Amino acid sequence: MHFFCTDIFQIDGHSGEKITYSELLKKSCWLSEALINSGYGSNVVIAISSKNSLEYFQPVIASLFIGAIIVPLNPDYTNTELNHVLEIFKPKIIFCSPDILHKFMKKKEEMNFIEKIILIDTDESAIGAESLKNFIGGHINGSEKFSVFHTVDTKNQIAFLLCSSGTTGLPKGVMVTHHNLNTVFIQFRDSRIYEQDVTSICVPPFYHAYGLFSTLMGILTSGPTVFLRRFEGKVFLKSIEDYKVNRMYLVPPLLLYLDDCPFLKDYDLSSISEAICAAAPLKESTERTIKERLNLKVIKQAYGLTESTYVAIFNQNDGKEWKPGSCGKILPYMQLAVMDRDTGEFLEPNKTGEICIKGDMIMKGYYDNPKATQNAFTDNGWFLTGDEGYYDEEGYVYITDRIKELLKYKGYQVAPAELEGVLLTHEDIVDCAVIGVPDDKAGELPLAFVVKKKGALLHASDVQNFVQAELSSPKWLRGGVVFLDEIPKSAIGKTPKKQLRCLLENNVVSIENIYKRRELLK
Numbered sequence: 461m462h463f464f465c466t467d468i469f470q471i472d473g474h475s476g477e478k479i480t481y482s483e484l485l486k487k488s489c490w491l492s493e494a495l496i497n498s499g500y501g502s503n504v505v506i507a508i509s510s511k512n513s514l515e516y517f518q519p520v521i522a523s524l525f526i527g528a529i530i531v532p533l534n535p536d537y538t539n540t541e542l543n544h545v546l547e548i549f550k551p552k553i554i555f556c557s558p559d560i561l562h563k564f565m566k567k568k569e570e571m572n573f574i575e576k577i578i579l580i581d582t583d584e585s586a587i588g589a590e591s592l593k594n595f596i597g598g599h600i601n602g603s604e605k606f607s608v609f610h611t612v613d614t615k616n617q618i619a620f621l622l623c624s625s626g627t628t629g630l631p632k633g634v635m636v637t638h639h640n641l642n643t644v645f646i647q648f649r650d651s652r653i654y655e656q657d658v659t660s661i662c663v664p665p666f667y668h669a670y671g672l673f674s675t676l677m678g679i680l681t682s683g684p685t686v687f688l689r690r691f692e693g694k695v696f697l698k699s700i701e702d703y704k705v706n707r708m709y710l711v712p713p714l715l716l717y718l719d720d721c722p723f724l725k726d727y728d729l730s731s732i733s734e735a736i737c738a739a740a741p742l743k744e745s746t747e748r749t750i751k752e753r754l755n756l757k758v759i760k761q762a763y764g765l766t767e768s769t770y771v772a773i774f775n776q777n778d779g780k781e782w783k784p785g786s787c788g789k790i791l792p793y794m795q796l797a798v799m800d801r802d803t804g805e806f807l808e809p810n811k812t813g814e815i816c817i818k819g820d821m822i823m824k825g826y827y828d829n830p831k832a833t834q835n836a837f838t839d840n841g842w843f844l845t846g847d848e849g850y851y852d853e854e855g856y857v858y859i860t861d862r863i864k865e866l867l868k869y870k871g872y873q874v875a876p877a878e879l880e881g882v883l884l885t886h887e888d889i890v891d892c893a894v895i896g897v898p899d900d901k902a903g904e905l906p907l908a909f910v911v912k913k914k915g916a917l918l919h920a921s922d923v924q925n926f927v928q929a930e931l932s933s934p935k936w937l938r939g940g941v942v943f944l945d946e947i948p949k950s951a952i953g954k955t956p957k958k959q960l961r962c963l964l965e966n967n968v969v970s971i972e973n974i975y976k977r978r979e980l981l982k
Contacts (some may be wrong), residue, residue, distance in 0.1 A: 464658050470517075470685050471685070495526060501527065505528070507553070508580075516584070517578070517666075532620070535556070550573040618636070624873065631878065635824040644821060662686070665686075700727065701728045709736050711737065712742045712903065740870075748784055751824070763857065793819050794819035797818075810849055810852060816842040847864070848861040879937075888922075905939035920940065
């Protein structure tokens with residue numbers, strides 16, 4: 461990675477504070493030195509849980525320098541979710557922001573593998589935790605000279621453990637290696653997908669692979685990245701105006717927000733030349749209307765998975781080859797095929813099947829989960845994405861449906877199995893099934909079919925409030941609750957969820973929902 465001594469790396473859109481590339485490099489090296497001097501080096505698992513902040517990437521870069529493994533965690537995880545992911549990864553150090561320190565202090569008491577908690581985004585230490593500044597100051601001598609860090613086997617050395625549900629089941633740890641990450645940098649350099657020295661704004665959170673790696677791309681393209689600690693429409697638009705933003709990293713619901721925004725005309729957005737849209741499909745009609753309304757030169761749709769490290773399919777939409785509805789072509793160092801799920805044969809252009817990808821960006825596997833890893837690949841090494849689609853004669857790829865059980869709320873993965881597992885812990889629920897119902901603004905809303913215990917007085921509000929207390933916001937039952945006498949099962953005991961969707965589409969069942977429309981997207 462190449463750092464520029466005076467150029468800005470990040471700008472906080474809320475406060476206007478900045479950090480330069482040289483500051484990031486120096487502080488990351490100091491932190492690397494402090495970690496090594498504290499006995500933490502190669503392969504130690506380090507978690508970070510925080511809202512977006514100027515200090516977020518110091519533990520990230522420092523961990524990469526010393527061969528440690530960084531685990532970004534959603535700061536909004538509930539106690540139930542934290543228990544699950546911490547037991548998978550078993551981090552020794554946790555970097556977190558002060559507002560969620562109480563969560564990790566409790567976990568440190570319960571889990572003996574957590575050795576140290578370090579606070580970021582504050583200079584103040586706390587009982588049981590010290591600030592990043594104090595940790596660095598207490599473990600280095602203040603010298604500008606740094607140790608030469610040990611080299612690693614980049615092909616096998618894990619750089620990141622990222623949370624993903626894969627194609628089914630509870631969240632798992634995706635092993636992203638240094639080689640995966642290096643391939644992303646080389647790929648984008650060689651293909652010249654991104655222009656150099658442009659100002660970007662990145663809305664997705666840093667714990668999400670999209671936000672994490674899009675910001676790291678700023679190092680490669682040597683331009684500043686504006687970020688938001690939380691999404692606020694007027695702050696977002698003012699940041700674009702004030703910092704003359706050229707590129708936006710967004711998800712479809714935020715493009716829809718811009719299309720509907722009543723005060724869009726109050727801001728000068730003329731600096732924007734392109735929008736990158738990923739994490740969920742963008743409808744062709746939406747792409748056309750937003751491109752026209754914002755007077756954008758281009759909307760670049762992208763397709764990727766946590767398991768592919770970053771973007772695997774990209775649509776440059778340079779004006780000459782713009783194909784609305786397509787997420788583009790497979791990128792360098794990657795291969796794509798479409799497979800017939802019944803026969804296992806690879807299909808010709810314009811034939812629909814499961815999208816399969818292969819190449820140097822594909823994860824090493826799922827952490828400590830060889831069975832899930834085996835199920836994710838074909839015998840000859842193709843990764844099964846769980847998405848349905850096709851490619852045309854020119855190689856442009858179109859995603860048409862999702863085979864995997866996951867649903868997407870505002871670009872966030874929601875695993876029905878996780879929701880079902882939580883619902884079944886309720887004393888008055890004997891069976892359940894969760895599906896996603898389509899929503900123009902959010903993508904999909906989780907909806908639960910529930911079988912009550914005989915004689916139980918259980919209402920939709922009870923079920924929704926129960927889930928709200930156990931799981932973070934994207935997993936709330938915004939789609940509502942449907943009560944059934946029994947959940948249909950196949951001959952082998954599985955729930956045919958297409959049959960449940962048909963019940964909704966044909967108005968055979970009624971949805972009980974306490975959420976009002978204005979509350980759905982909070």
